[in-house]
Amino acid sequence: MDFRARSHPSWIGFAVHRVSGLLLALFLPLHFWALGSAIQGEARLDGLLRWTENPLVKAAETALVVLLAAHLAGGLRVMALEFLGWGRAQKDLVALSFGLSLLVGLVFLLNVF
Amino acid sequence: MKQLKVSVWRGEEAGCFARYDVPARDNQTVLDVVTHIQRELDPSLAYRFACRVGMCGSCAMTVNGRARWTCRTHVRKVAGADGALELRPLANLPVIRDLVADLAPFFDKWQRAQGFFKPKDAPNGAVPDEFAVVAPGSEARREADAGIECIGCAVCYASCDVVAWNQDYLGPAALNRAWTLVNDARDGARGERLDAVAGDAGCHSCHSTRSCTERCPKQIDPSGAIAGLKRTLFWDSLFGGKRHG
Ligand code: HEM
Ligand code: SF4
Numbered sequence: 001m002d003f004r005a006r007s008h009p010s011w012i013g014f015a016v017h018r019v020s021g022l023l024l025a026l027f028l029p030l031h032f033w034a035l036g037s038a039i040q041g042e043a044r045l046d047g048l049l050r051w052t053e054n055p056l057v058k059a060a061e062t063a064l065v066v067l068l069a070a071h072l073a074g075g076l077r078v079m080a081l082e083f084l085g086w087g088r089a090q091k092d093l094v095a096l097s098f099g100l101s102l103l104v105g106l107v108f109l110l111n112v113f
Numbered sequence: 114m115k116q117l118k119v120s121v122w123r124g125e126e127a128g129c130f131a132r133y134d135v136p137a138r139d140n141q142t143v144l145d146v147v148t149h150i151q152r153e154l155d156p157s158l159a160y161r162f163a164c165r166v167g168m169c170g171s172c173a174m175t176v177n178g179r180a181r182w183t184c185r186t187h188v189r190k191v192a193g194a195d196g197a198l199e200l201r202p203l204a205n206l207p208v209i210r211d212l213v214a215d216l217a218p219f220f221d222k223w224q225r226a227q228g229f230f231k232p233k234d235a236p237n238g239a240v241p242d243e244f245a246v247v248a249p250g251s252e253a254r255r256e257a258d259a260g261i262e263c264i265g266c267a268v269c270y271a272s273c274d275v276v277a278w279n280q281d282y283l284g285p286a287a288l289n290r291a292w293t294l295v296n297d298a299r300d301g302a303r304g305e306r307l308d309a310v311a312g313d314a315g316c317h318s319c320h321s322t323r324s325c326t327e328r329c330p331k332q333i334d335p336s337g338a339i340a341g342l343k344r345t346l347f348w349d350s351l352f353g354g355k356r357h358g
């Protein structure tokens with residue numbers, strides 16, 4: 001892929017949205033598996049929840065929250081563009097999306113540790 | 114004299130780059146460079162141009178990775194400090210030879226998107242009894258005005274990822290033209306046209322990457338026009354709307 005043609009804010013916004021969407025889709029089965037383990041008794045779920053206290057897992061969770069926030073902000077960007085016709089504000093929208101997702105990630109980090 | 118190092122695509126789809134050294138000048142467009150090669154270095158080079166002033170839309174090529182109108186692109190704006198230029202035919206279109214892309218699929222899609230005026234009041238080509246009154250400040254008039262100066266250069270089409278992914282996708286220019294007509298009070302084919310631009314080959318495939326808007330040399334916003342089509346289709350299908358009015 002030739003990035004010389006694609007290095008502009010809107011395309012980067014699109015790429016972040018797509019990559020975050022795909023990574024979230026990859027996480028989804030894991031999420032359901034964790035929820036499903038609750039059916040197999042409290043002990044199993046508790047064990048799993050204790051495992052998530054691990055700082056490394058916390059860091060991964062933070063990354064996940066940032067991904068979700070980035071994807072949500074990207075989705076709002078698309079809807080502002082397509083529903084409200086905010087074409088002229090596009091560069092601000094991209095910046096706002098990134099700012100918002102980082103903020104959400106930071107707030108999450110402050111809360112888990 | 115300083116030399117530009119120009120790599121030019123030669124051959125058809127399966128071709129390769131040829132290297133030419135072209136004298137650099139203070140004031141020089143990319144089209145000037147191509148013309149120099151064809152006149153002074155290799156008369157067999159195929160390329161296309163007509164007006165040389167940004168009106169006909171025939172000179173577009175891929176310059177250092179980006180689609181551009183070459184007659185209005187200054188070399189100093191695109192060549193690196195080392196004077197390197199890489200010229201290819203427009204992307205997303207069949208290559209006829211060297212720098213000439215085949216624009217037939219591009220214009221076929223304008224037809225498929227119903228990108229032509231169908232007068233409302235005069236089905237037989239007769240002069241309508243009354244003139245349509247179009248207020249210059251009206252929303253519809255401003256939307257149509259914003260997209261009407263398209264020169265059909267296919268720069269947007271060559272820059273669009275969805276065109277590359279889906280060969281049926283009508284593309285930004287055809288959809289932009291359809292949007293100007295949807296906003297034309299004198300046009301009588303609103304319903305047919307909206308049907309033609311809906312769905313997987315039409316506006317709903319666009320991912321709002323806005324490469325078309327970013328690259329259009331006429332500062333047209335096809336991405337915004339496509340968003341307008343999506344909105345119109347959304348509200349019309351929700352409430353019946355004036356689609357077939
Ligand atoms: C959490 C689970 C979610 C998953 C797994 C997910 C996954 C995806 C994927 C894979 C895409 C395709 C991206 C593309 O075509 O470029 C997508 C698109 C989209 N998503 Fe999500 N998403 C999720 C949540 C959300 C949320 C919370 C929103 C909030 C508004 C959202 C809004 C959108 C929109 C508007 C699109 C269309 C973007 C486009 O046309 O490119 N999604 N999503
Ligand atoms: S905004 Fe839509 S039409 Fe324009 S380049 Fe992106 S995908 Fe193609």
Ligand code: SF4
Nearest residue numbers: 263264266267269329
């Ligand atoms: S919309 Fe712009 S880039 Fe696309 S064909 Fe028309 S003038 Fe060229």
Ligand code: FES
Nearest residue numbers: 165169170172184
């Ligand atoms: S030669 Fe006509 S637009 Fe460039």
